[in-house]
Amino acid sequence: PMRDGHTDPPLDPVGEEQARRLADRLSLASIDAIYASTLQRTHQTAAPLAAKLGIEPIVEPDLREVGLGEWEGYLFRKYTAERHPIAVQMFTEQRWDAIPGAESNEHFAARIRAGIVRIHAAHPDQRVVAFVHGGVIGMTMSIASGTNAFAFMGADNGSISEIVVLEENWAIR
Secondary structure, three states, X not given: OEEXXXXXXXXXXXXXXXXXXXXXXXXXXXXXXXEEOOOHHHHHHHHHHHHHHOOOOEEOHHXXXXXXXXXXXXXXXXXXXXXXXXXXXXXXXXXXXXOOOOOOHHHHHHHHHHHHHHHHHHOOOOOEEEEOOHHHHHHHHHHHHOOOOOOOOOOOOOOOOOEEEEOOEEEXX
């Protein structure tokens, strides 16, 4: 299934178990708000924690995954595994938009920054959990660290990355 131009598959049983384990781990932290993207897998991952804490997740559309244009769906994984020439170009140049019709790094970074700035404005000095996607995690860590866009690619499903937002400055903790 597709949503907002993105592939929108549900979690598989492994993802459901990862979501339960995340809820167990994070339920001990003092959490003020939970956010998710528009894609169903982030809502399904957030659901066990939201139920434990009694917090309704808030949708932040700008935290949806990078738009992969003509490679949306399973083509991205297929072509990167096959070392398709465009995939090689994408990794060499570290640009999503090497893929035909894909979102540019600049647009993706601006979108992520806008979403996080809105969350920070709504929850200053609070702890917020955002359930997002691998590309979003990579770009967020890139913005926070000032490194290249692909430096943090490959976040594991169910992993936890932490940033501290201090107005314009972000830090990785």
